[in-house]
Amino acid sequence: MSRLVRAADRLTVGSRAYARRLGARAAAWCARGRRDDLPGWRGALGIFVRLGLLALGVYLLARIVRAVPHVMWLLTGWWAVASWRAGKPSDTASEEAPSDTPAAPDVETVRTLLLTLIGTGSGVHLRAVLAHLQEHGQWEGRTVTDLRVHLERLEVPVDRSVKVAGTPTWGVRRRDLEPPSPAATVEASPAPSPAA
Template sequence: MSRLARIADRLAVGSRAHARRLGSRTAAWCARSRRDDLTGWKAKLGIIARLALLAFGVYLLARIVRAVPHLMWLLTGWWVLASWRAGKPAGTASEKAPEEASAAPDVEAVRTLLLTLMGTGHGVHLRTVLAHLQEHGQWEGRTVTDLRLHLGRLGVPCDRSVKVGRTPTWGVRRRDLEAPSPVAAEEASTSPSTAA
């Protein structure tokens, strides 16, 4: 592959990744405005307001670019730079993978966080957990689906009909967290006292 083709490939891959990241951040920002204490269309008013604000922002940006066409060069430069950074070669990502895997929190730390977010309730929505993580500078650009899959890999059961504030959606129940983890149950079954 020629040098020019490598550059074009990196920009194309980075542009797709950057567009996905912007889309997921925008979706997460809109989803955080959903009210858990209301039901029906009233719970979605915050999402509708944020979508209207985004539409107005896009309209305003289009009007500004029409009035000042040279601004398009600045926006294009910003997009190309962001795409170049997002399209890093796969070699650097695979080198960092073992470090990230070792830095992943253990199951008990995740259970503690989920129980803390539940408070006195019987469950917590995954969007609440994701919003909490993003407020603390973690899981930026990720979605509820990413979080659900990650919790599944850790052995934390998720359910699509967890009801918090009369709104059922993806979440984790307290009773599932307080049950012994599969690792703890396996260790208990192979302990010397039970083996004798």
């Protein structure tokens, strides 16, 4: 792979990662506007105010760029630098990933957490798992895709058509997490080979 291809790949990967990071930060900032001490729409009013502020910021930025097109060069340079930094390959990424996760890298600990979240149901959506983790101050700025990849790395079965409350999406089923019954694990004794 040539240097140019590697550089383009790094910018592409970094641009995606940086866009996801900005989106996650904006969503988290808007979500923090919710007030649990107020009932109904009044509690959610802060979210709408923050969404309005974000929309106003995008509108003003677009107006500035239309009025002074040269500003676009600065924005492009800023985005390229940020993407380059975000796309930096890390040799220790696989070693650092477990420390960022809410549960220990032990598969059984992850299974226990998932079974707890499933409760008496048949499965749980990954977005519900991610919301639970973020409520407890973990996996901030991460996406459902990040969680799915992490679970697949731990060999926890995930499925794209888990139906909870009538909605199918990515999730984990209870039957895939529970160990098989002892009767199912007993192997039949091998049949004696016929005498020659």
